[in-house]
Ligand SMILES: Nc1ncnc2c1ncn2[C@@H]1O[C@H](COP(=O)(O)OP(=O)(O)OP(=O)(O)O)[C@@H](O)[C@H]1O
Ligand SMILES: O=P(O)(O)OC[C@H]1O[C@H](OP(=O)(O)OP(=O)(O)O)[C@H](O)[C@@H]1O
């Protein structure tokens with residue numbers, strides 16, 4: 140059986156479970172369950188703390204797992220990234236009070252830096268020859284400066300709202316661009332390939348939509364420039380020979396701009412539909 144580590148709580152858990160369900164695997168129904176067997180697919184899911192997942196996979200106890208790239212690197216485990224899963228995107232940044240004299244990486248020398256990711260931060264500072272005192276916290280790191288236990292913080296930033304609310308300003312280089320990742324370890328299993336293929340299909344289904352539209356036939360080249368699809372658009376005849384029906388895959392986050400541009404070219408009856416599953 141393929142043994143997969145899945146986040147049991149936090150930012151990663153919900154989408155990870157959704158993606159696995161979209162990939163055709165069954166999941167636990169009771170959120171207190173620690174293990175779930177999907178015998179139809181020959182998979183056993185272990186629900187673990189996101190921070191611990193790299194340790195289990197790196198030790199070989201489990202074959203693969205879903206965690207954050209930042210958590211993987213902070214763990215120091217032997218596990219390695221197999222595929223980016225494109226959710227829970229964040230950057231890992233330094234921040235300090237605005238106008239407080241810490242506004243460049245070098246200013247951190249001799250200062251106290253609060254973080255929940257001490258190895259990640261230590262590796263980064265060490266590689267740049269900066270010696271700071273790390274203050275290890277479990278979470279809500281943004282409060283550390285206000286409460287006087289640190290001079291600066293290094294933490295996960297998504298919208299930046301949490302930092303702003305704490306009166307902190309980002310400075311210095313990006314420590315890491317993070318995203319959810321599938322990780323693998325020293326124990327190989329033939330079924331990893333199938334899991335990966337299915338997850339890639341889910342990524343495509345989440346990232347793309349199908350766009351159908353009718354187009355005056357003389358605009359086909361221009362419309363293909365706007366939306367070229369994966370290989371190239373499917374073009375079908377209409378009863379009225381001056382028109383064709385076009386079907387093409389488009390990035391979901393660009394769908395409205397593409398619709399505007401196609402409309403301007405004369406496309407009409409533009410319909411967008413979600414993709415349920417895909418293998419490219
Ligand atoms: N606001 C956020 N936006 C996007 N990704 C986030 C956010 N907060 C945390 N992450 C990502 O989620 C992963 C951390 O998951 P984890 O479950 O440990 O933390 P969490 O979501 O902050 O949960 P908690 O703090 O409640 O334990 C990391 O990869 C991190 O980059
Ligand atoms: O840039 P933002 O959109 O504000 O998001 C970033 C915040 O989200 C996470 O916090 P979480 O709510 O998980 O609390 P924690 O710090 O206790 O982990 C993360 O640790 C940051 O604090």
Ligand SMILES: [Mg+2]
Nearest residue numbers: 149150278279
């Ligand atoms: Mg958190």
